Amino acid sequence: MSTPTTSSTRTGRHLPHPVLVVSVVFAYLVALYPGTLPRDATTTTIVATGVTALGAAVGKLLAQRSSRHRGLPDRQTRRVILGIGVLVAAGGAGLAVWWQNLIRAALEAAPTGPDWWAGATLAPLAIVAAIVLVPRVTAVVAASAVALAAGLLTPASAGADEAQPLPRTVAVSESGTLLRGALSAPEFTPPATRLVQSWVSGDGLSARAVIVAVPTGSGWVDQAAVAGFGDRFDGDVRILTLPYADVPSWKAFVSDDAVATDSSIALVRELARILESRPEADRPRLVLYGQSLGAVGADAARIWLEDHHPGLLAETVLTAPPAGTVAAVSATPRLVVANRSDPVVRWSLSSLWRPPAEPAEVVLGGPQVPQVPWLPVVSFLQTSVDLLAALDGPTGVGHRYGVEQARAVSGLPR
Known part of the structure; x- marks a missing residue:
């Protein structure tokens, strides 16, 4: 006689694999690790989303490999790892905003606004969900976005914005x-x-x-x-x-x-x-x-x-x-x-x-x-x-x- 599948069992089965959670959270924290200059909302969104997406893609592959060799982890393990991951990611986001405002205050720049918050949190969350739920469509969209970002984001070059035409003679x-x-x-x-x-x-x-x-x-x-x-x-x-x-x-x-x-x-x-x-x-x-x-x-x-x-x-x-x-x-x-x-x-x-x-x-x-x-x-x-x-x-x-x-x-x- 088969055991009835309860609602909690189905919910636990659809929780993300612990390996995926760890990979996503680690990548997210790497993306939010601060530098020494203020970040605008666009740059923050691109970096946080791109690095987190890479973590999700790697985590998904590792999770599939782990499932083939070791089987699916139990429901309780998935819940615990997911809960810890959410808390760590939320703490990292809060710390990143606090540190960003410290840098801005030191350089007399305006504090972060709602657009910065959204770029640092909602955008990475959306890309992770897309990678997990519709990976093929997301891969096509991501490739287009990377090509566009590569054209828009180029390193700063001293003097590149202040033209000094080079002479043919002295x-x-x-x-x-x-x-x-x-x-x-x-x-x-x-x-x-x-x-x-x-x-x-x-x-x-x-x-x-x-x-x-x-x-x-x-x-x-x-x-x-x-x-x-x-x-x-x-x-x-x-x-x-x-x-x-x-x-x-x-x-x-x-x-x-x-x-x-x-x-x-x-x-x-x-x-x-x-x-x-x-x-x-x-x-x-x-x-x-x-x-x-x-x-x-x-x-x-x-x-x-x-x-x-x-x-x-x-x-x-x-x-x-x-x-x-x-x-x-x-x-x-x-x-x-x-x-x-x-x-x-x-x-x-x-x-x-x-x-x-x-x-x-x-x-x-x-x-x-x-x-x-x-x-x-x-x-x-x-x-x-x-x-x-x-x-x-x-x-x-x-x-x-x-x-x-x-x-x-x-x-x-x-």
């Missing part, structure tokens, strides 16, 4: 301070020679200082830094920059970051030849400067000068170099400037498995933001998401810097 700024060479990659020696010749003919040797400003991948030089160096040297300064690419910095960094190194060394090689032809007391102060990917090239030029022309370089100023891209220490005076909330200085592929390291001379600026412990993979994911909004804040927030980046290295004259 171009001089309106103030006469900034001299920009022509883009001629991968041959950097000819444009470097023309740029230095233009600097000499423009009475650059009589200035107090010459700044080699290695640009970002787009050929951009931060005008705040230009103004800062102008103020620091009372306008008696020349700034030389040689572009090495005309694409966003992140694309140049991924495709070939060596071009920033090659171009900066080519420029300082030509400059050193001219400077060493004059007495030390009768030549301008040589300073290297670079921001973002430009900082990588500036630090490479520093090392080259230390090896080939010791005593010629006065100082190096690096602004927001990506994590692990510059030497930990310097033999000559060096200053590394970084905002506390800047994700660029924490981003590197190696941060997938180890915490990012800071150079010895780093000087932190900007508002103090709450920091969460580093976690493998998770912190890399959230730092990558922060890159999307790195340029959205005011000066001192994220990847936005001001005239303070042109400050003198401690103990050196202005």
Whole structure:
């Protein structure tokens, strides 16, 4: 005689598999793990939904495999795991909102609204239900959504939103301070020679200082830094920059970051030849400067000068170099400037498995933001998401810097 199927038995049978619950909750908590910058509702929705959906898909496959080998878990186990999962997910959502508001308060941004709440809770819940109930339709819709999101969400690139057309020959700024060479990659020696010749003919040797400003991948030089160096040297300064690419910095960094190194060394090689032809007391102060990917090239030029022309370089100023891209220490005076909330200085592929390291001379600026412990993979994911909004804040927030980046290295004259 068969046992009647009760309502509670049918309900328990339709409860999600414990493996699925654990996978979804774990992915949801990973998605909500905070970074150091405010997240808008759209980004929060995409990240929370996408990562949770991945957890649901993986959990569903693992649950099916577990059921084939071990059979279905009993009703009580499903109820207990589901109840714990709901409580943990709800607690994680509340903690995420609280932490997000802490970050926003520190950066003087508005607190989260209902749209943020909905994106962090309702959207992931809806996608999990869809994956469990109609997996094939959901897969098609998800593929379309991923393709759309890939086109909309691209990493921030310093200077990408402030066009500075690259010249065919040497171009001089309106103030006469900034001299920009022509883009001629991968041959950097000819444009470097023309740029230095233009600097000499423009009475650059009589200035107090010459700044080699290695640009970002787009050929951009931060005008705040230009103004800062102008103020620091009372306008008696020349700034030389040689572009090495005309694409966003992140694309140049991924495709070939060596071009920033090659171009900066080519420029300082030509400059050193001219400077060493004059007495030390009768030549301008040589300073290297670079921001973002430009900082990588500036630090490479520093090392080259230390090896080939010791005593010629006065100082190096690096602004927001990506994590692990510059030497930990310097033999000559060096200053590394970084905002506390800047994700660029924490981003590197190696941060997938180890915490990012800071150079010895780093000087932190900007508002103090709450920091969460580093976690493998998770912190890399959230730092990558922060890159999307790195340029959205005011000066001192994220990847936005001001005239303070042109400050003198401690103990050196202005």
